[in-house]
Amino acid sequence: MIKFFTRYLIKQRKKLLSVLFAYSFTFLFLVNFALAQNGNIKISGVVFDQDGQTIIGAYIKLKGTNISTISDLQGKYTISVNGPKPVIVVSSTGFFTKEVIVGESQTINITLSEDLVSLSEVVVIGYGQVNRKDLTGSISSVNVNDLNKAPVASFEDALAGRVSGVQVTSPDGTPGSAPAISIRGNNSLTQDNSPLYVIDGFPIENFNSNSLNPSDIESIDILKDASSTAIYGARGANGVIVITTKKGTQGKTKISLRSYYGTQSNTNKIELMNPYEFVRYQIEVDSIPAEGQSSLLIYDIFSPSINPTGTKTLADFNIPGIDWQDQIFRNALMQSHDLSIRGGTKDAKYAITGSYFKQDGTLIASDFQRKQARITLNQNLSKKIKSGLNVNFSNITTSGSQISGQSTTSDAFLISSWRYRPIDASGNLNLLLNSMQDPSLELLSATNYQWNPVFTRNNEVRDKATNALTANLFLDYDLTDYLKLKITGGINASMLRFDQFNNSSSRLGSPTSNLGNGGPNGSITNTNKNNYLNENTLTFDKNFKKNNLLNIVIGSSLGINNQSINGFGATLLPNENLGVNGLGQGTPQSVLTSKTQNSLASLFTRVNYNYKSKYLATASFRADGSSKFVGDNVWGYFPTGSLAYRISEEEFLKYNKIISDVKVRTSYGIIGNNRVSDYASFALLGTGGQNSYSSNSSFLTGTFPLTLANPSLRWETTKELDFGLDLGFLNQRITLVIDYYNKKTDDLLLSSQLPGSSGYTTAFQNIGAVQNTGFELALNTINFDKKDFKWSTNFNISFNRNKILALTSNQNSFTTITKWSGGNRIAASPSYLAQIGKPIGMFYGLVSDGVYQYSDFNQNTPGVYTLKPEVPSANVDRTRIFPGYWKFKDLNADGVVDSQDLTVIGNPNPDFIGGFSNNFSYKRFDINLFFQFSYGSELMNVNRILMEGGGGTASTKGANMFASYSNRWTPTNPSNEYSAAGAGGAAPSFYPSRVVEDGSYLRLKTLNIGYKFNTSKLKKISVGDLRLFASAQNLWTLTNYQGLDPEVNTFSTALTPGFDYSAYPRAKVITFGFEITL
């Protein structure tokens, strides 16, 4: 049957979609019937909170029966009671549940007290949920209310610093870019360390968080230890983020609208050289002009030997120039609107939400937009059978070409903008602004790859449009009181269309460009991803002998994930104004097709035992089979166990006024990671492209071994031990959660670099072992809880220590290259070291030692400087070292600075990270203040290598530099900080320690100030709630980092953290908005 169902899903997915929609329609038009209530006595009253405000929608139930009602808009309720000694149970989210014995009076007004940090809070775990007090594992819940106060596109953008043990590093500030989330440190070296997402019960790898509207989120629970994640087996090792979306609520239809508008601005700008300094630098940098090429000629500067007809002097360039940053950065708009309609009866609940989000980038021509809608329906089909449907659709578009990351011949965008000349040789700024390319540069460099950055942005179309659909169905069948069957099925599908177009004014489409293709060109690429999933669970939940609660889950899961890509390109388009729609008129250039698929089959079980919420035990086991592996490696087995003891349930503590909760927990388990490409175990044949050849003047396509087979590839296995302590004081006004963990990951999956002599450059293999140990601490306090003034604080801090325990084939270390440029020699040098006993990604390079000074040289003949014998040379040839050149430490003291002197030059791993959130409310005002911090991490500011005299390339002719470099070494300014002009390219082509900087920061990440209007006055205009708010993101940062933004990670693999290369700076956002509920 399962097989049938899965096949059905695959074969009939179009049909299935229409069925899903039909299903939802039927639900919408179903007339919901309420059970008629007949009783003896009618009780009525009003439900209040401690402040005397009425509570709408409180749930009132006659104990021991199914008779229930909810309070109306005025907080009033009426319920019929019968039987002897009736008791009504009143509950409402966020309040302690209260039981009231019905006495003589038929009017019972009830005051509920607020449950500030609730022990009865429900935590969603894999295939079930438990009360927080009964939890045995380490699970953190995100305060979704606070999270939603940040004006961001996706919940991940606001997650950093919210939860202990979770490190969120966004690569840069590109609108719509996905941050890297690592839970309790990175296990994997080259493979994806992102957690598994479980959205409304559906596990999804590589979840596109942009498809989810943050306002739709009811709860986010982060499963951190093995005991919690092992139920997800092979995919649990990176932690699991469980998200539940808001469902319909019983009662009157509730309509909410939340809107905000705002502006974003660039927080930081780097000062560049002005025209005078630029020309002075250009003249210095070409001390040895090649034939007929000299800056003195280009800038028409008089020189008796090189340019005797020159008419200008350097002083003539004290003129205004163009700061290209002003041309490419802008103040950008942001807006967000979301509307939700929720309601229903006891048996049928629905929620319909829709949202629109638009964020213009602070760099011109970079935008992000999302249109999204969700329908959630829950229907009780009978007393025993419940069903539900949850459909989310989003349309996400991003536009604008890539800012950072790898580039080929030309520099990455920000670098090329910084480098672009501030003045034209003629001094005509308009000409420079309006020309695609600066023609006089041709004289300076044979390969002039520079292009007007404004033209680059405006004429290179890079549009990505994603349509993402998630549709889940479930059926709950209560077989008996204690046995429940749940059948679920779902589809997660996304279609990405990527349009690329380079018109004749762009770097890649201009007929005059070196990098071009002869004329306007473009391509369309479609990527379709489909995940199908069927999961079935049987839950046994029974209380034996009163206090022995046993919960057993057994289940099975089948999933298929596939991806197909197709695309085509064309060049020499005759009508470029048609954009990609005119591709058909051009010369066809490339056709791309690919398809990959993997399948996963699993069986799992979990047993929970709970004795009086005092002694708690959990054990689980999962078997996963994956098509990514072959032979004996297909199946993996993942067991775990955990214990907890709630000491506060013991008699001696139970009635303690100060201590309200003490629990000790421990867990141990084995979890896995299978994040390799679908066919990593197989040898693949490649075809065509540049691997072809010509014979007899005809082009013949080549076929060649593309990848190495690795049939022994297997799961990466993580064994994790966790000790936890939960403490609560003063009726949980102060709570503290402390965890210690020790994770050891074996058989690391690594896309390893291979030596060229193997004939391959990379291959997947299992390699070595990594350990992560750490402490996490989360403290929640309610500092004030008065009627008019409330103040609560959440603080969390995490310390993770990461260490390599073993590498394959007796290796002691290996290096990684971050290839940020095709031609730069430093980009071809090792940038990171992974060494046994050290954290996985350590910066690797030479130790800078300032600049060679005259005192390092002997001057035997006037003007001829020879390095003193005792001074080490940064070149094999000592005569090639001159005063003003970059100097490095000769660690092995052999007199030459070379690859033998490479060492660890910095640690990108922070000592600790965390967040600090404060909520204040005073009368109708509320303020949320959220700080995020990271301490002790270092960053590699590669921009400084390129923009402070250059490096790794021979020449920086024609390129502007950072203004700081004006203070470089000259014979009259013996700086020890910056080398002389032209010395950069002569320095050894390794990363210098001088650009490794302290990346610690404290950032006021989110500030939200709101005002809530008086509810009673609003009622007159039929408005339930109205709150006005102002919210800001990235307002203030305390850091010593010289780059644009310390929150940066341009090459976001575990091996290469903390790399800053042409990163899109994060914007400061200020928005104003309102929330209204009808």
Add this chain to the structure above:
Amino acid sequence: MKNQLIVVFMILGFSLTSCDKFLVELPRDSASPQTFFQTSEQLTSAIMSVYSPLGSIDESTYSRFFQLEANSATDEFSLRSAAVTAANIYNASSSYQPFGDCWNNLYLGIERANFLLEQLETSKALIADVNEIKGEALFLRAYYHFLLVGYWGDVPLKLTTTKSASDVKRARTPAKEVYDQIIKDMTTAEGLVNTAAIWGVTNTGRISKTGVEGILSRVCLHAAGRLKDNSYLPLALSWGKKVIASAEHRLNPDYKQIFINESQDINDNKECIWEVEFTRDATGVFFEYERFGSVMGMENRELSTGFSQGTYLATGTMYDLYAAGDLRRDWVIGNYNFGGSPKSASNGKVYFDPSTKWRRPLAKWRREYQNASNIGIKNVGPTNFPLLRYSDVLLTIAEADNEINGPTAENIEYVNQVRRRGYGTTLVGRNINNLTITTAGTGYTLNSVVTISGGGASKDAKAVISKISSGKITGITIVDGGSNYTSSPSITISGGTGAVITATISNISDCELLLANYNARPLLFRDLIMKERSRELAGESHHKLDLYRWGTFRSTMTAMIPIIRANFAVVVNAYSNVTDRDLTFPIPIQEMSLNPLMVQNTGWN
């Protein structure tokens, strides 16, 4: 209740047998190595990928690196500026990208050859096809090893495919073993591959039987020099002679036409026994194009007439190697630049005057000859690159024979064949090889027209005034020496008055080497052959490897320093930077850091 449970477990439990099937996912978009390699077409496609690294578009092999960067700076030519970091300024390090790309590409070719050879063992294709492909694969594997051992010295000899990702430890094999295996593989290949006749005259891209023989002859000569072991010399001689004996090849009577053909993508395997066939059309669909054509040549900044960076300049030393009447000189080394600033072909040619011997462009391939569809593409083109020419075979056997037997009538004749073609003996006969300014005259300009007439020519010579000093003619340059002169022509010059220019006519015997002059003087003949190789083969990726095998690299470079300093000082670093480490390239840094058994070459840490 019981029944319900049974149903539930039926739903939950799925049979493991069907599950195993469910969990098998074979690649859906890639052919399987187990089922490919079965038809002649599939084998051809596979061997194409083995050839492909010869012209890799990362420019690290024959697209640019080997013929220009790896092959300079020497006494032949250099970059025009030394203010960069490059292999040919001798200031690059082991992290210099082209070293790594070149190394990786050569081993990529070796791996592909090994892979194909292993697959051929189970191929069901026609045995004749299998054997032919096997021959090509064996040859290419050997050729890539030959390049590796030439530039890096001892290198890992790799004769089987890489078996797994942990199969990365490869120690360096002594050069002798590498050379011996190359010779062994090529010898096997020689018996398997098609003859040039079967490939057809227009197929120069694939290796033929005579191609293998010619390269074997070269390999043996290199082995003899690099290993200092003369026992390889007879092999060099005998393999080379097989090429001659086949009678499948001959010299193209017109030296410059060889290279014009290559620019025009015209293939002729009579002279060019083996070439890298490059292809490029305007749309760039084909990923098989070269870059060297736009890097060298006369600088031309104009796209429509064939953009060229003109980055490489021949030395005056090289210019002086050519005697008067050697037509190869003005083809290998350009005798003009384009005019204007920036220099553009549409501004016309500006000829060098004969006294300017330095800063002339290396111009063996000229983009102006490219077809219309290619000329406008800025950086890349379809110019074929010769890997083995017939004249190289002649010079190789002459050299080997001289080392064994000393100068003989036979081996001198091989060199004379090359020289006769170089001097145009059969193509143009007697021609004007020198113009002497007897009287400078007055009132002339650079636009004064030189008219050469008479002398019994079948085609009149052409010359231009190339230097003027206050109206006096101080330089005149021969543009075309004319054909079949019998006596001195008369020369008139428009414009000014009084100038007297006299022409010298070549003799048919000018190029002939006489045994009498070399008899029993093998060292003198060896020196002649060394120079003849430069004259004939400059820019064809031979010279530095020749200097290595002759053991004269260091002395040549040292001798050049004062000459360069006096004549072309801006590039003196390219000569003074040379140390003993430059007798090899560095092992690329990636290889050093990833192959635990690799040891760096001396001086390259």
